[in-house]
Amino acid sequence: MTVEEHARRHPEVWCRFSPRQTLVRYAWYVGIVFVALWSVRQLEIPWLYFLDAHVQAGDLLVRMFPPDWAFIEEVLDPLIETIHIATLGTAFTFIIAFPIAFLSARNTTYNDLTWLIGRFILVTSRSVNTVVWGLVFVAIFGPGPVAGIWAITARSIGFLGKLIAEAIEEVDVGTVEAIEATGASRLQVLWIGVLPQVLPIIWGTVIYRWDINIRESTVLGFVGAGGIGIILYSSINLFAWREVGIILISIFVVVVFSEFVSAAVRQRIT
């Protein structure tokens, strides 16, 4: 072994990345920072506001305390309505999303057209936020919880449908084959061969979405679609911060509670 060869095999410097990799990496870093800075500039953020931001925030917190506990009576009904909107919206979603999920799964759909229709419905539903759906349904049904329920339904169909369709596409093919081999009809294959396999996932997803919907329905009131958001909106606009404090606390409690229930139920059924 010559000296050069030995030197080549045992270099004194070791680098994890080749120069090219390092270059690409730094190009990414610079690009990301550049995009972020450019965006900040474009947004024309009034930086002066930040000088007294901590004062403002502290002030806000001080004004929220002590919360106006007497106000809880006014909060209770809208809070219950919020939960109802979430539950009924989820229930309707389940009824509507169930057949759509079977249409949107490659292995249970009828033909390419039905698959495309199913996918289209799911994508449209998913791409529009619950609050935006709320705007649309308030324009249709007028302000109130009915618009809220439909807004929740409209958004959740895409969520449930997509996850259920994915579960259907992952069912064990052998089982379906075996049921087909007995001479079962298409509906029977779905009912005996497919459904039992996806049922736990369906229930899990429904409960999970219910929990998300509770959180979503707390803001539907901002566009007039019912629930606690309505009084939260008016209290904020009246700068009644002690009321806002109690509303935020109650929302917090309900959301944490629903998350807990959802997690507990999902753990039991799977």
Add this chain to the structure above:
Amino acid sequence: MSSPAVYPTAWKPPGLIGNPAARRGLVALVVLYLLWSFGTIEVDWPRVGRGFPRAADLFSRMFPPDFSRWELLLKGVGESVQMALVASFFGMALAVPVGLCAARNLAPRPVYLLARGIIVITRTLHEVIVAIIFVKVFGFGPLAGVLTLFVASLSFIAKMLAEDIENMPPGSLEAIRATGASFPKLLVYAITPQILPRYLGVSIYRLDANIRHSTVVGIVGAGGIGQVLQASFNRYDYDFSLAILISIVALVFIGEFFSAWIRGRLR
């Protein structure tokens, strides 16, 4: 058949809940609750009845979508994207210290509890609620929106990061500690390599989520395309609303595609 035994001719599947009383009780409870919620929801039936003709009217006024004010539209979309980018960038950066503090196996108990508390509170309140509070503090405009999305990103990424660190196999941490490494060295050698891919993936996912959420925070006046949408609905400018909705769907699509592409490359 060899055995001449007489076999039963009836069979019922065992229920999910063995005890029939408990099963019926549960069903009754659910039904009662649904009835109650149906009953207490205040429905203005005549107004709902008018809803279907109104829906038809709404859709007829939505078509064809009006893209003539595309400059306003483009400005709104651009603002939404910029808000999402800025919020993701700062959220991603500040999520690192918060995430480290919220990892049970790294941080001291009080720090851990404080960080977890921040994460839980910010995660529980809906973005739009946070947005409206920021609007009240900082006034209308994208600043409130950026801050909202920033807070949401911060707590989301920090939570994921903390969970990843907690789920790390303790062996590699111990091995590096055993070499006598200090805490910063531990970070660089034991934690970063294990967590980095997931952290980047979560951040990119959050950018995608921020783009989606940036379209709604505007509804309470926090800037972006949502603000334009809200205004168009208030003015019954439905053909413009549809144009905005289509743009939002397209934007969300591009965001999702981009995020999936990047995350695919990270793997």
Add this chain to the structure above:
Amino acid sequence: MLTITDLFKRYPTGQRALNGVSLTVDLPQVVAIIGPSGAGKSTLIRCVNRLVEPTSGSVVLDGTDITKLSRRELRRARRRMGMIFQEYNLVERLTVMENLLSGRLGYVGFWRTYRRRYPPEDIRMAYGLLDRVGLTGYENTRADALSGGERQRVGIARALMQQPELLLVDEPTASLDPKTSRQIMRIIVGLAQERGTPALLNIHDVVLAQSFADRVIGLRAGKVVFDGAPNGLDEKVLTEIYGEEDWSTTVARGEDEDEGRKPPRRRGDMESEAAVG
């Protein structure tokens, strides 16, 4: 009586699985189909009840050409053929009884399926079959709580619930240990003989085929290369079916090739990860 004539199957990938298979099963006998992996054993069996659509050729069962049936008629024809699978293919989350009763799906309407209300004679038959395959008392056990051998017993009982005129058996023992394999084979062959039902049985274990079948068909590259009594399987025949090997002990086992082997992680993946990080 089953008559298969000039059956061809070519998969969309271009792979030719069957190259003109013709055979007749006219006696209530157990016919074992042996051959190396990829010889078309599974395709042949699945073409009989059209779980795989044959490209050309005909499959005639008691006068009806299965290959020419409409979907609806095919369902009626499938009722007459019970099938047993290598991976059992039970509905894991249903009870043993529900799995057995699913063998009657071709005979009951959807409403009965929906309510799980099957005719009393079906239920009596199911209890009888549970006894026969040695699973007495298991009716309320969920299928995912059973061992492999027990699952295959349920699979056999489900197929027989159809009161089939023909049994199609696809590698019934490939996922089982040797002792359980023999028990399962004994049950299948016993039931076929008791009921006078002919059975078409894929198997890659030559010794099992020799000890349980009445007739052996050797398949190689989608063609029948041997058809005769099990004692006709000598070294020459086995070489013709499987290729050159030392067959003197006649303990030949078809090899399961690369199943469950993970592909190694590609180096390129790691690099791209690092490049972005």
